[in-house]
Amino acid sequence: MLKRYGKSRGKTVSIWFEGQPIQAHEGESVAAALLTSGVKYLRHAQVSAKPRAPYCWMGVCYECLLEIDGEQNQQSCLIAVKDGMRIFRQSSAAENT
Amino acid sequence: MMEKTFDLVIIGAGPAGMAAAVEAAGHKLSVLVLDEQPEAGGQIYRSVNTTERLRPETYALLGDDYQNGKKLQLSFHQTSVTYLSGTVVWLVESDRTVHFLRNGSTNQVTASRLLVATGAQERPVPIPGWTLPGVMGAAAADVLMKSSGVIPSGKIVLAGNGPLLWLTASRLAEAKAEILAVLETINYSNYLRALPCLPQALLANEFLLKGLRMKSVVRKAGIEVLSGVTNLHAEGEEHLQKLHYTHQGKPRIIDVDTLLLHEGVVPNIQLSSQLGCEHDWYELQYYWHPVLDEWGNTSIDGVAVAGDVGIVAGAPVAEASGHLAGLDTAYRLDRISKKQRDDAAKFFRKKIKHNNAIRPFLERLYSPNPEILTPKEDSTLICRCEEITAGQIRKSVELGALDLNGAKAYTRCGMGQCQGRMCGLAAAGIVADTLGKSPREVGFYRGRPPVKPVTLAQLAKDENETIVS
Numbered sequence: 221m222l223k224r225y226g227k228s229r230g231k232t233v234s235i236w237f238e239g240q241p242i243q244a245h246e247g248e249s250v251a252a253a254l255l256t257s258g259v260k261y262l263r264h265a266q267v268s269a270k271p272r273a274p275y276c277w278m279g280v281c282y283e284c285l286l287e288i289d290g291e292q293n294q295q296s297c298l299i300a301v302k303d304g305m306r307i308f309r310q311s312s313a314a315e316n317t
Numbered sequence: 318m319m320e321k322t323f324d325l326v327i328i329g330a331g332p333a334g335m336a337a338a339v340e341a342a343g344h345k346l347s348v349l350v351l352d353e354q355p356e357a358g359g360q361i362y363r364s365v366n367t368t369e370r371l372r373p374e375t376y377a378l379l380g381d382d383y384q385n386g387k388k389l390q391l392s393f394h395q396t397s398v399t400y401l402s403g404t405v406v407w408l409v410e411s412d413r414t415v416h417f418l419r420n421g422s423t424n425q426v427t428a429s430r431l432l433v434a435t436g437a438q439e440r441p442v443p444i445p446g447w448t449l450p451g452v453m454g455a456a457a458a459d460v461l462m463k464s465s466g467v468i469p470s471g472k473i474v475l476a477g478n479g480p481l482l483w484l485t486a487s488r489l490a491e492a493k494a495e496i497l498a499v500l501e502t503i504n505y506s507n508y509l510r511a512l513p514c515l516p517q518a519l520l521a522n523e524f525l526l527k528g529l530r531m532k533s534v535v536r537k538a539g540i541e542v543l544s545g546v547t548n549l550h551a552e553g554e555e556h557l558q559k560l561h562y563t564h565q566g567k568p569r570i571i572d573v574d575t576l577l578l579h580e581g582v583v584p585n586i587q588l589s590s591q592l593g594c595e596h597d598w599y600e601l602q603y604y605w606h607p608v609l610d611e612w613g614n615t616s617i618d619g620v621a622v623a624g625d626v627g628i629v630a631g632a633p634v635a636e637a638s639g640h641l642a643g644l645d646t647a648y649r650l651d652r653i654s655k656k657q658r659d660d661a662a663k664f665f666r667k668k669i670k671h672n673n674a675i676r677p678f679l680e681r682l683y684s685p686n687p688e689i690l691t692p693k694e695d696s697t698l699i700c701r702c703e704e705i706t707a708g709q710i711r712k713s714v715e716l717g718a719l720d721l722n723g724a725k726a727y728t729r730c731g732m733g734q735c736q737g738r739m740c741g742l743a744a745a746g747i748v749a750d751t752l753g754k755s756p757r758e759v760g761f762y763r764g765r766p767p768v769k770p771v772t773l774a775q776l777a778k779d780e781n782e783t784i785v786s
């Protein structure tokens with residue numbers, strides 16, 4: 221559960237998460253934009269498929285991996301939002317078996 | 318395949334990397350700086366330019382310590398240095414060929430000399446339930462403020478110890494976030510241990526004053542502060558709901574939405590260990606770090622290290638050590654004489670000495686919580702990627718694992734995407750404890766390429782791309 225601090229933000233951009241439009245602001249990371257919009261988790265754990273969300277916010281933990289614009293395994297805490305970005309959760313190994 | 322050579326390639330554009338680049342470029346060396354973040358600044362000055370431009374309220378909130386980064390960033394950008402942002406270094410060879418990933422394709426350069434300035438990471442804090450959404454690092458929350466102008470909403474608890482715990486607590490308190498408590502995992506014995514180092518720390522009393530100011534911001538906001546907290550345990554189904562802990566022998570439970578954990582920061586040694594540099598175990602703060610000479614040179618010819626990746630000492634020391642590495646590079650590549658190097662170094666050595674005066678005190682006061690160094694409960698997850706528990710790691714030792722790499726082979730702990738960054742220290746603690754050895758004796762994961770995941774498609778895209786700054 222995250223929220224934006226301060227009223228002045230970068231200009232509004234629209235991104236798509238799991239097919240739904242989400243409003244974000246220029247200069248925010250994809251992970252931050254999603255979690256401030258009420259998204260509660262970003263991936264499923266590899267074995268148990270339990271929900272996971274960002275832990276380190278700096279590229280270390282890989283809990284923020286998403287498919288962004290067709291590319292798998294993107295560290296969404298390091299990637300800034302762009303207008304029209306299409307973002308999906310990835311399926312875990314547990315779900316594939 | 319693109320091939321290009323630089324006098325100096327620097328990995329990391331934090332205070333250490335930026336200062337080294339400024340110094341080296343000043344002596345007419347050709348310099349390439351690679352950093353995975355969208356903007357130069359490292360952890361302390363993350364997104365300082367973007368924040369000023371787009372999020373003035375956050376910029377004001379983060380204060381002088383953050384805003385000062387603008388100066389270094391500006392002088393960095395005024396040099397002739399080639400700087401590539403959004404660039405992940407995934408492999409470095411001992412002949413100083415650096416492989417990196419940028420815009421979805423791989424590329425490589427060679428360096429006459431290489432500087433690893435990859436900084437530190439927050440020490441992972443494996444308490445029961447730490448994988449629940451809602452639990453994250455306290456310095457991570459600080460990075461989130463900087464990189465996106467975002468703070469936790471709902472009820473927040475900070476737990477652990479260290480200057481960055483207090484920094485985050487004070488910044489969130491000033492942001493009027495709903496902090497229920499700061500739970501310190503240190504107790505009076507830490508103070509007793511640190512006390513003999515206080516006179517020396519007073520030589521750098523500006524840091525002590527800063528610490529007192531952060532604590533007073535938290536107390537003035539009416540936030541409960543408890544010390545000597547043990548048995549932290551996060552609980553929830555799909556998301557964090559409750560935090561259990563023990564204080565003065567009594568178990569307590571509170572409802573909470575966000576738990577921010579912190580037990581200090583540790584060097585980010587993936588690249589230095591992948592290169593095969595000699596490392597040593599630092600018992601006081603419980604981490605591995607590369608062994609360096611007084612200029613930051615490692616045991617591998619032509620490879621130096623600057624900043625927190627060498628030993629965690631904060632931004633001013635990181636910056637000064639970057640200058641020392643830059644000066645030594647200029648000397649070794651015949652741009653300046655030995656005397657010029659040594660004379661210019663005096664100013665930076667003085668700065669390092671002054672800033673380091675506080676360290677013996679801080680490192681004794683804020684020693685990492687023993688409960689997370691060797692997690693006792695068998696069910697606690699240690700490896701977040703492969704979901705390996707403390708019990709499974711203990712079991713691997715009973716089955717015959719003789720060191721950390723043995724336990725990795727038995728359990729897959731450390732083989733996931735994070736390459737052991739999240740589990741390494743705790744797993745080593747458990748293996749050492751089970752064997753009755755010290756962590757120094759059980760070793761650390763061999764840093765294997767790629768240190769960051771690279772796909773075959775990305776490798777296939779290795780093109781005759783030219784580098785543009």
Ligand SMILES: Cc1cc2nc3c(=O)[nH]c(=O)nc-3n(C[C@H](O)[C@H](O)[C@H](O)COP(=O)(O)OP(=O)(O)OC[C@H]3O[C@@H](n4cnc5c(N)ncnc54)[C@H](O)[C@@H]3O)c2cc1C
Nearest residue numbers: 329331332333352353359360361406435436456624625632
């Ligand atoms: C999460 C966090 C927050 C912190 N916040 C503060 C703070 O607010 N105030 C404070 O005084 N201290 C803070 N610190 C302490 C901080 O480590 C030092 O103050 C200072 O930033 C160290 O400078 P450095 O140049 O050594 O490393 P860093 O500033 O960490 O810079 C290292 C750089 O290397 C890059 N990098 C690492 N690996 C790779 C790779 N494989 N490929 C490409 N690039 C790579 C990183 O992106 C980073 O920009 C923080 C530390 C952490 C871990």
Ligand code: FES
Nearest residue numbers: 274277281282297
């Ligand atoms: S949140 Fe840890 S890597 Fe992105």
